[in-house]
Amino acid sequence: MRNGWLQPIADAVKLLFKEIIVPTNASRTLFFIAPMLSLAPALAAWAVMPFADGMVLADINAGLLYILALTSMGVYGVIIAGWASNSKYALLGAMRSAAQIVAYEIAMGFALVGVLMAAGSLNLGDIVRAQQGAWTTGWFVWPLIGLFLVYIISGVAETNRSPFDVAEGESEIVAGFHVEYSGMAFAVFFLAEYANMILISALTALLFMGGWLSIFPQSWAQTPYIGWLIGDGIHWFLLKTTFFMFNFLWFRATFPRYRYDQIMRLGWKVLIPVTLVWIFAEAAAIALGWKPWLS
Amino acid sequence: MTFQQLVFFLFAAVTTLSALRVITVRNPVHAALFLVLTFFSCAALWMLLEAEFLAIALVLVYVGAVMVLFLFVVMMLDINIARLREGFAGYLPVGALVALIMVSEMVLVIVSGAFDTGAPEPAPATYSNTEALGEVLYTDYVYQFEIAAVILLVAIVAAIALTLRRRTRTKYQNPAQQVSVDRDDRVRLVKMKPEERD
Numbered sequence A: 001m002r003n004g005w006l007q008p009i010a011d012a013v014k015l016l017f018k019e020i021i022v023p024t025n026a027s028r029t030l031f032f033i034a035p036m037l038s039l040a041p042a043l044a045a046w047a048v049m050p051f052a053d054g055m056v057l058a059d060i061n062a063g064l065l066y067i068l069a070l071t072s073m074g075v076y077g078v079i080i081a082g083w084a085s086n087s088k089y090a091l092l093g094a095m096r097s098a099a100q101i102v103a104y105e106i107a108m109g110f111a112l113v114g115v116l117m118a119a120g121s122l123n124l125g126d127i128v129r130a131q132q133g134a135w136t137t138g139w140f141v142w143p144l145i146g147l148f149l150v151y152i153i154s155g156v157a158e159t160n161r162s163p164f165d166v167a168e169g170e171s172e173i174v175a176g177f178h179v180e181y182s183g184m185a186f187a188v189f190f191l192a193e194y195a196n197m198i199l200i201s202a203l204t205a206l207l208f209m210g211g212w213l214s215i216f217p218q219s220w221a222q223t224p225y226i227g228w229l230i231g232d233g234i235h236w237f238l239l240k241t242t243f244f245m246f247n248f249l250w251f252r253a254t255f256p257r258y259r260y261d262q263i264m265r266l267g268w269k270v271l272i273p274v275t276l277v278w279i280f281a282e283a284a285a286i287a288l289g290w291k292p293w294l295s
Numbered sequence B: 001m002t003f004q005q006l007v008f009f010l011f012a013a014v015t016t017l018s019a020l021r022v023i024t025v026r027n028p029v030h031a032a033l034f035l036v037l038t039f040f041s042c043a044a045l046w047m048l049l050e051a052e053f054l055a056i057a058l059v060l061v062y063v064g065a066v067m068v069l070f071l072f073v074v075m076m077l078d079i080n081i082a083r084l085r086e087g088f089a090g091y092l093p094v095g096a097l098v099a100l101i102m103v104s105e106m107v108l109v110i111v112s113g114a115f116d117t118g119a120p121e122p123a124p125a126t127y128s129n130t131e132a133l134g135e136v137l138y139t140d141y142v143y144q145f146e147i148a149a150v151i152l153l154v155a156i157v158a159a160i161a162l163t164l165r166r167r168t169r170t171k172y173q174n175p176a177q178q179v180s181v182d183r184d185d186r187v188r189l190v191k192m193k194p195e196e197r198d
Helices: A007-017 A028-048 A063-071 A075-084 A088-119 A124-129 A145-158 A183-208 A218-222 A234-254 A260-287 B003-024 B028-048 B052-076 B088-111 B129-140 B142-163 B175-179
Strands: none
Touching (some): A028 A063, A028 A075, A028 A183, A063 A088, A063 A124, A063 A183, A075 A088, A075 A183, A075 B028, A075 B052, A088 A145, A088 A183, A088 A260, A124 A183, A145 A183, A145 A234, A183 A234
16 A cells, blocks of 8 residues: 555554464463463553543542552563463563562662652542642652652663563573464563553653643633643643653663663662662651752 | 442452462462462452552562562472372371361351451541551551561561672672773773884
């Protein structure tokens, strides 16, 4: 066809209809459960995500905890896939990825602790509402800039994206944990990876960049005709999420892959100490009453 | 039967069955995965009791961290199941005795009526489980809480001290040294005259 716009559609259809090959001696049930286990938590986490003020499926108090619990479940898909495939490359990939995800989850959790200390709530809607005010002073990204950077780095590592994609490492272990998968089972792994990327991007936008809040002053929202565009709304949330998703692709095209021991060193010896010190300093600042930090 | 009761019986059945499978299944990896399922349906049961903080913490800590490491180790082991099962008949009387004692203890506790407190009143909508727990832990029980934390820290230090050893024959990199390398340490540029062709 003209301009080749049918090609992506043909690719998707091809993936749907390709044969799924199960390796000999593979654990059949677990082999098929694994891709579902990696996709389901990434989708379930969206239940507590506020897209705009009040536009949320389940407005629960422990929203942030729920997200932490669900994202920590995603690693099972990778581990089970690696083990059930009965292949050494898959098992090596699963081992690498499990150790990496467990290490970076700690740094990620600590970064979130900083956010909920600043907001005084676990509810994602309340966390965004606590960032109201001008974007230069209200958003958590400024007082928590260290935690923000830690969160982004460990978010990239959690999703096994480049430059932390040693779980796939196609030059060393072919494709890591999903080397034995084909057809739709393989496609589900890829969908899970991108679903996780979108989830992390959306969370970064909510927790640090004020979610649906506009960057313009509140009073400008009264402007006739374009007021809805200037004021708060779902379009700001989508815009910020898209920005972080773009970053994921940008990193992939820019950085070479980390060596495995460097990944472990960065996670345990750099990111976790940074978050610990930052949380301590933040707690001291809150105790001294410096809470609205910049305004 | 209300919908809540239906959910309760569903998750209770899953909990019991998967707990049973943990000890009956042959493959240790499958057993670990059934344990994960047990934890998860336990968390769902706690959620029914409106203990959402405990339920999510159970998933976060046990399913998300402890069992991942557990599975990690079990997958690396090459366990010979036939040899593990060898002494089964010999240990059976001891095991049966322990099980009998535990069951009779549990029956005694339940029959004594210590748990007949009646259904608790439903909490108001604004009640936050997390807040209530935090308040109790950091005001009334702050010393006990901190002592527990210190004991855990001691356990971490002890575990690391016991297992950390510097092996002499492995290759080992010092990142600080790698970073502080100068060009002069690696390359020496020598100026020399071009040689005459004979």
